[in-house]
Amino acid sequence: MLSEWNFDNSYLELPQIFFSKTKPNKFNDLKIILQNEKLVEKLSINKSEFNDLLLKSITNNNNNCFSQAYAGHQFGHFTILGDGRATLLGEHINRENKRFDIQLKGSGKTPYSRNGDGKGTLKSMLREYIVSEAMHNLNIKTTRSLAVLKTGEKIIRNGFEEGGILVRVAKSHIRVGTFQLAALSEESDNIEALVNYSIKRLQPEIYDHKDRYLEFYKTIVENQINLIIEWQRVGFIHGVMNTDNMALSGETIDYGPCAFLDEYNPKKVFSSIDQNGRYAFNNQPKIALWNLARFAETILHLIDKDQSLAIKKIEDVLKSFEKKYHERWLEMMKNKLQINNHTENDGKLITELLDLMHVFKLDFTNTFIEIDNDQISKYEFMKNWISKFEDRKKINKKFDKIKYKYNPRIIPRNHLVEKVLNESENGNYSLLIKFIENLNDPYSNDIISDFQKGPTEDEKVHQTFCGT
Numbered sequence: 001m002l003s004e005w006n007f008d009n010s011y012l013e014l015p016q017i018f019f020s021k022t023k024p025n026k027f028n029d030l031k032i033i034l035q036n037e038k039l040v041e042k043l044s045i046n047k048s049e050f051n052d053l054l055l056k057s058i059t060n061n062n063n064n065c066f067s068q069a070y071a072g073h074q075f076g077h078f079t080i081l082g083d084g085r086a087t088l089l090g091e092h093i094n095r096e097n098k099r100f101d102i103q104l105k106g107s108g109k110t111p112y113s114r115n116g117d118g119k120g121t122l123k124s125m126l127r128e129y130i131v132s133e134a135m136h137n138l139n140i141k142t143t144r145s146l147a148v149l150k151t152g153e154k155i156i157r158n159g160f161e162e163g164g165i166l167v168r169v170a171k172s173h174i175r176v177g178t179f180q181l182a183a184l185s186e187e188s189d190n191i192e193a194l195v196n197y198s199i200k201r202l203q204p205e206i207y208d209h210k211d212r213y214l215e216f217y218k219t220i221v222e223n224q225i226n227l228i229i230e231w232q233r234v235g236f237i238h239g240v241m242n243t244d245n246m247a248l249s250g251e252t253i254d255y256g257p258c259a260f261l262d263e264y265n266p267k268k269v270f271s272s273i274d275q276n277g278r279y280a281f282n283n284q285p286k287i288a289l290w291n292l293a294r295f296a297e298t299i300l301h302l303i304d305k306d307q308s309l310a311i312k313k314i315e316d317v318l319k320s321f322e323k324k325y326h327e328r329w330l331e332m333m334k335n336k337l338q339i340n341n342h343t344e345n346d347g348k349l350i351t352e353l354l355d356l357m358h359v360f361k362l363d364f365t366n367t368f369i370e371i372d373n374d375q376i377s378k379y380e381f382m383k384n385w386i387s388k389f390e391d392r393k394k395i396n397k398k399f400d401k402i403k404y405k406y407n408p409r410i411i412p413r414n415h416l417v418e419k420v421l422n423e424s425e426n427g428n429y430s431l432l433i434k435f436i437e438n439l440n441d442p443y444s445n446d447i448i449s450d451f452q453k454g455p456t457e458d459e460k461v462h463q464t465f466c467g468t
């Protein structure tokens with residue numbers, strides 16, 4: 001096990017436009033509030049030395065920290081962005097030779113901070129820790145959270161709030177927005193450097209492919225289809241699917257105003273800034289496709305020298321998105337209902353269920369648990385649907401019931417996240433710890449039942465904020 005980081009900052013070999021050397025602020029009273037032991041282990045870092053290592057690397061950081069530059073479409077509008085409140089400590093390589101970005105989020109101003117203070121509230125950093133680790137344990141690709149620190153500073157948001165830093169771990173932080181920045185540059189070498197770097201880093205196995213740029217694009221599209229299907233499986237609403245928040249690694253990134261569905265509503269939006277419902281639950285696949293089209297525009301000239309041929313090749317990939325998405329979505333929903341085999345009416349059966357759940361305001365997560373546990377007949381209005389469902393199950397091929405793999409027993413519900421965060425802000429972390437423990441094993445049947453219940457009318461959280 002290592003007692004030091006094993007940094008190798010390959011990103012710094014890219015052209016200068018992609019980053020700026022930065023340093024985290026000095027904080028006088030840093031305290032580690034949460035640390036992720038399993039992840040520490042995965043990084044091959046010695047657990048007993050991790051605390052010291054982390055504090056030391058924030059206060060006596062070396063000269064190799066940097067922030068990344070990028071652009072992006074935010075709610076459809078193009079802007080120049082960059083890590084306004086994040087500093088990458090370095091790319092750590094673990095014992096298995098895997099590379100991880102180790103990033104501080106909320107560590108102070110950078111050249112990309114615009115009017116922001118570069119800071120984050122302790123509450124929003126804890127929120128990202130809770131939700132990103134919950135996603136990981138639900139088996140969904142995501143950036144991870146290694147630790148949360150309290151900075152000891154008060155920062156100005158809604159009045160004064162406790163400041164916090166999240167230590168985020170990602171396969172890489174390259175986003176669609178990184179390519180959009182490169183595409184602005186007059187130097188066509190920049191985009192080539194970035195795409196070749198990204199392939200080497202994310203898909204080295206296709207580097208020697210004769211059509212490597214198209215192959216790369218296809219894999220990115222595949223990864224995004226699979227990711228969005230997984231979000232739909234657990235009722236996750238990302239909330240800010242801007243192109244700068246779509247990582248090419250296929251990991252879910254940036255847990256700002258995200259939230260999970262309680263009652264099923266396909267048009268559900270939580271984010272206070274998403275007034276037109278652009279990033280509503282059911283819009284997520286369409287937006288992923290839109291973002292992927294923006295990505296394609298940046299590498300079109302590399303796909304084929306003949307522009308119309310390049311467009312045709314990309315169009316073919318994008319056209320297959322809808323069909324593949326629909327097929328995989330159906331498969332995923334069938335898995336949730338534990339039906340296999342195929343009948344013409346499977347899609348209809350699922351749509352009818354979702355319509356009933358919507359009209360009768362059923363809880364998304366708990367309804368699937370009730371179906372798993374044969375408890376759904378308690379709803380009179382489900383009778384008709386149940387009889388169709390029972391008939392459908394008769395044609396299932398024999399299979400081993402892998403119960404609970406698709407239907408989580410616990411999700412980080414908004415009202416609970418809020419409750420836990422409020423207690424943590426007052427210095428009481430016991431509920432936070434208990435909540436995280438339960439979220440660590442979301443398919444287990446031993447979940448504290450209070451964590452499974454949907455919110456009462458009073459407890460409902462109607463809006464989430466970016467919480468920056």
Ligand code: AMP
Pocket residue numbers: 081082083084085086112113114115116117118119120240244245254256466468
């Ligand atoms: P996000 O919505 O978290 O993806 O952030 C969008 C952009 O705003 C990114 O470029 C962030 O780095 C930047 N940003 C968010 N919060 C702050 C902050 N407190 N100070 C400076 N920049 C920020």
Ligand code: MG
Pocket residue numbers: 244245254
């Ligand atoms: Mg972002």
